[in-house]
Amino acid sequence: MPQRLLPWLALCACASLHATPQITESRLQALASQPYWLALGHYTPGKLGGWRSYVDDPKFFLAADGGENPEAELKATLKALYAPASLGDKQAQCVFPARTRWLKQQLRLSDLPQPQCKEFATWYTDINPHSTVLVFPAAYLNSPSSMFGHTLLRIDQADVDSNNTALLSYALNFGAYIEGMNNSILYAWKGLMGGYPGLFALVPYREKLSEYSRLENRDLWEYRLNLTAEETGRMIEHVWELKQVRFKYYFFDENCSFRLLELLEIARPGTRLTEHFPLTAIPTDTVRAVKNAGMIERIDYRPSREKELLARAEPLNRAEKRLARRLADDDKLLDGSEFKALPADRQALVQDTAFRLLRYRATGKERDELDAARSYQLLRAINRNPPPPLPVERPGQPEExxxxxxxxxxxxxxxxxxxxxxxxxxxxxxxxxxxxxxxxxxxxxxxxxxxxxxxxxxxxxxxxxxxxxxxxxxxxxxxxxxxxxxxxxxxxxxxxxxxxxxxxxxxxxxxxxxxxxxxxxxxxxxxxxxxxxxxxxxxxxxxxxxxxxxxxxxxxxxxxxxxxxxxxxxxxxxxxxxxxxxxxxxxxxxxxxxxxxxxxxxxxxxxxxxxxxxxxxxxxx
The missing domain is CATH 2.40.160.40 (monomeric porin ompg)
Structure with a gap:
């Protein structure tokens, strides 16, 4: 018996304050076959008929056969919603808020118990979802693991544009959970064969921004979606249901991009995105599918640290670039005759290039006191003689x-x-x-x-x-x-x-x-x-x-x-x-x-x- 059932069954055996409504079998069957219920359970048609869920974790299901039987899972969920409110955070309404919302709407349930879902309420208030951005870290040539690109969702609060608070948003990511160290061949084999579990995670967006554009030198494309606040909230409710729930992770189909398409189908009922990817789910193709569905209202581009460095160095001649490289190694050259002989505007470009190069080299390394001292001296020089704004040419959009x-x-x-x-x-x-x-x-x-x-x-x-x-x-x-x-x-x-x-x-x-x-x-x-x-x-x-x-x-x-x-x-x-x-x-x-x-x-x-x-x-x- 699933562990999630035990607490409320024990209390139900003692006293039942609310009775499960009597609903006809035909009505339950019709609900269980609704696309939205199937989406909530991540069900897909089985190869030999019937259904199977992409979720491989038994704790996600309330029915013993819930992974293959959407109707049994619906019945078990409906029964669990009427468990005593005294169960608190373990009551089904607190564990499955997205299921609860949908069943209440479909069956007009007005007599449900009123548990205090403190953990969910605190978590949801902290995220404060209002809008959604699909983020695509583009491919980076020298990183084999990034060559297909990647996708994640950024969950923004209401004031993200007016107060420029994107760095305070949360990033919703699905990825392979890897314990310990695997060699490259084993990593590739297990990734191809579903040997890693996949988990959803919500982390501060600034961490992901640093990881992709700084550590991996990947450009970021941000596609603001036209999801409403209600649609974004509905999706986040379902993410709570998936907390620490494991899927199998496959590099080429059931991967980061495919799982996020499933979430967008939860956010906007009737959107059919995953059906376009029966064999593989290449991230650029999934971004294109979202665009073709008319869900993108704005596209922003964030260049990587490497792209910014090369753009700043573009106006420099070879001698000035070599000088910038030497400045990054020795800030005392700021007082040297070669640097002083340059016009002020060229000095500004050279020292800014040197500073960016120094910070680029430090990426992913432990803090070095000598590098920190050189960075400080270069930054002081930049403040005295600031360079012009940095123009970075926007490349072609990956999904195009x-x-x-x-x-x-x-x-x-x-x-x-x-x-x-x-x-x-x-x-x-x-x-x-x-x-x-x-x-x-x-x-x-x-x-x-x-x-x-x-x-x-x-x-x-x-x-x-x-x-x-x-x-x-x-x-x-x-x-x-x-x-x-x-x-x-x-x-x-x-x-x-x-x-x-x-x-x-x-x-x-x-x-x-x-x-x-x-x-x-x-x-x-x-x-x-x-x-x-x-x-x-x-x-x-x-x-x-x-x-x-x-x-x-x-x-x-x-x-x-x-x-x-x-x-x-x-x-x-x-x-x-x-x-x-x-x-x-x-x-x-x-x-x-x-x-x-x-x-x-x-x-x-x-x-x-x-x-x-x-x-x-x-x-x-």
Missing amino acids: GHQSRTWQLGAGSRDGRAFADYGLRMAYHDLEDNLYGFPLGAQIELGQLKLRQYEGNRWQLQRLDLVTIRSLTPRNELLQPLSWQVSSGWERVLGKHSDEHHDSLVAHLNGGAGGSWKVSDDLQAYALGTARIENNPDFAATIAPALGFDGGLLWRNGLGNLSLEAKGDYFHNGEVRRNLSLGQQFELSRNLGLRLSADREYSHLAGPINEVMLELRWYHY
């Missing part, structure tokens, strides 16, 4: 970029053999894709399948990519981030039988690290050293290692994106494999692209092979 799933249809020729290519990528962006809303040099792909049909109706699996991630963040005079890449899956490579029209299908895992440099605003170069392990039927060893290189250019042009890449792998068994490729994406519309690609491959096991292909790419969720 292309959708996450991609269908591909291509035709081409490989060494004189015509072929057709058919592909599907589950998520979500590569270096040549339509760029609006994405940073240049970012790539993250999951679950890409490509089938090839050659002349004579010969079909083959061309590639199956499990994951491909590339983070090509440019280095500059102030910041020197590491560029890196990793990929795994199966792909066709040149082999002993390639001349017989049979390339080898190999399993591989490879990665690399190096640097990227911005040549101009629209041109970027990169060079990485790489390592690869491969299972190849043409090799004697089961696993063959290789070292290599990968370098190229990315050019944002008037037609779309162009990439030129050269890479090579040098295996321990003497095999050498090199590749030169060119790709140009023509952006036809936000969700439609045409890609022209040309490749020249070389292997010691086969002669050079040339391939050219024209591919239509449809971005569709």
